[in-house]
Structures are given as C-alpha cells and as structure tokens.
Amino acid sequence: MPLIAMNREIGSLGKDVAAGLEQALGMKVRYHEMIDHLANRARIRKSHVISFLEGKQGLLERLTTDQLTLRILTADEILSIAESGEPVILRGWGASSLLKEVPHAVRVCISASRRTRVKRMMERLGADDQSKIERIVDQNDEAERAVMRRHFHIDTRDINEYDVGYNTDRVPVARCVDEIVEIVRSAQFAETDESRARLRDLALEQHVRAALRTHGSTAHCSVRVSAKGGRVDLRGTVAYIEQSEACSDIAARIKGVRVIENHLHISETGPAPRDE
Numbered sequence: 001m002p003l004i005a006m007n008r009e010i011g012s013l014g015k016d017v018a019a020g021l022e023q024a025l026g027m028k029v030r031y032h033e034m035i036d037h038l039a040n041r042a043r044i045r046k047s048h049v050i051s052f053l054e055g056k057q058g059l060l061e062r063l064t065t066d067q068l069t070l071r072i073l074t075a076d077e078i079l080s081i082a083e084s085g086e087p088v089i090l091r092g093w094g095a096s097s098l099l100k101e102v103p104h105a106v107r108v109c110i111s112a113s114r115r116t117r118v119k120r121m122m123e124r125l126g127a128d129d130q131s132k133i134e135r136i137v138d139q140n141d142e143a144e145r146a147v148m149r150r151h152f153h154i155d156t157r158d159i160n161e162y163d164v165g166y167n168t169d170r171v172p173v174a175r176c177v178d179e180i181v182e183i184v185r186s187a188q189f190a191e192t193d194e195s196r197a198r199l200r201d202l203a204l205e206q207h208v209r210a211a212l213r214t215h216g217s218t219a220h221c222s223v224r225v226s227a228k229g230g231r232v233d234l235r236g237t238v239a240y241i242e243q244s245e246a247c248s249d250i251a252a253r254i255k256g257v258r259v260i261e262n263h264l265h266i267s268e269t270g271p272a273p274r275d276e
Helices: 014-025 034-044 046-053 061-063 069-085 114-125 130-152 174-183 194-214 242-251
Strands: 002-008 028-029 088-091 105-110 166-168 220-229 232-239 259-266
Touching: 002 014, 014 028, 014 034, 014 061, 014 088, 014 105, 014 174, 028 061, 028 069, 046 130, 046 220, 069 088, 069 194, 105 174, 194 220, 194 242
Parallel strands: 002 088, 002 105, 028 088, 105 166, 232 259
Antiparallel strands: 220 232
16 A cells, blocks of 8 residues: 655645645545554643643653653554555654665655745735744754754655655645656555565564553663564673563564563572562
C-alpha cells in the first residue's frame, strides 16, 4: 500500500499537496489520532505532545516531560501506523528519517521561499503587519529544525533526507500531486516482500524499545535493540542480572518476537537491592 512521509514548511502549501494525495491515492493523513494516543500512552496533556512535536516547549514543559520516553513512543507510533498496511501520509514527526530504510516509503519535502511563504501567511491570516508574520514564519522554521535535530538527528533542509522535493514558488500543487502519485506507483517504490520485511523489522525494534522504556523495571536501562525476521538482539549495559532477565522477558512478550539474543553486560555483582 502507498506510504508517504512528508515534511513541509509553514506556508509552503504542503497541506494542500497532502489533501491532493489523499484524494488521488485514497490515502489518509495521520496527525490528530497520533496526538491523542501519544498523550494517553505518555500520560501527559495533549498540549505537551503538540509542543514537543512542534519544537515549541517552554521551560516548564521541558522540565516536566520525559523527552526520551516521548521520543521513543513517537517513533513507535509512526512505525505502528506504517506497519499497519493502511495507505497513509505521515506528515512531520521525523517519519522521513524513521522510514528511510523502507524501500516502498516515498519521502517528500514541500518548501517555498521565505518571501513567498510570508506573503501566503499574510493572505491566509488576513494580516497586514509583515514583520509580525515574518517572525511567525521564522520561529516556526527554527522550531521545526530544532526538534528534528534534537530528536531525530536530521537537518530538514538537507535534500538528501528525501526522495523528492518541491518548491511551490513555481511548481503548482496539482503538478506536485501528479508527480508524487507517479513516483508512488513506479516500480522503483513498489511494495515487495523484502520491503515489508524491512518495515516489520524496524517496527519490531521500536515496539521493543517502547515496551522496555515504559516498564518500571527496565525504564532506565541502556539497551540497544535490533531485529531481523523475528530475532531480537539486545545489547548495552544494565546494573543487575535481574534487569537483564526483565529485558528479555518484556521483549519476548511483544508480538512478532520469536527469538531473544541477550548480550547485555552486567555492571554490578550480586542481586539487585530490594525496596524496604
């Protein structure tokens, strides 16, 4: 099924391109459902999830939100949706980075010049204060770039992060949609048994990471996870043998896991201390 990961700049008409792809390919943009689910899983307010994803967290939110847990859960949500087989457009969220190893995922960037985007936002908002709109555009750009650097280690302006990019200064929305549809339907991006297997492996890695991070006994363990064909490899360092055993037990419960290879290093000797 079609799978598109899209990054867009404010005022670039990326929403219009996504809407055109929805209609042309029978796809669905996933956004609000993910926010609701993430908020429930992380047990935080929806507003905190939105500010995290948009890179607009204030000091209080940064201090009171577990950034690593939210990042891991976000990745898990993205891969879960991608793995479902539903024809979806994943807009933002670091999806273009998380899906770069999936051969049938088309990674798209929709952009435009700052001048054009400011003009469009002024028209959209009915504003006549150009300097104010320029600040809004600049702040949005910096926030988006910061969150992608911080949490997904990518530069959103690097064209190598995408399969195709469009500048809507001169390329109209309809042309963008037509060309992306052609790419999605091309043999080069066809979904195959091998591409589905790679997506399953990546999704399984994120499922295990999320399970380990959200379980009380393993939440603070430093574990690297890799998966291939249902075989899950755990590496890193834990304090006690009980934590190593817990990591194996928790990972083994995840659907799709067939074999656990536990290569975790134990840094302490003796049993874990008991709570009095």
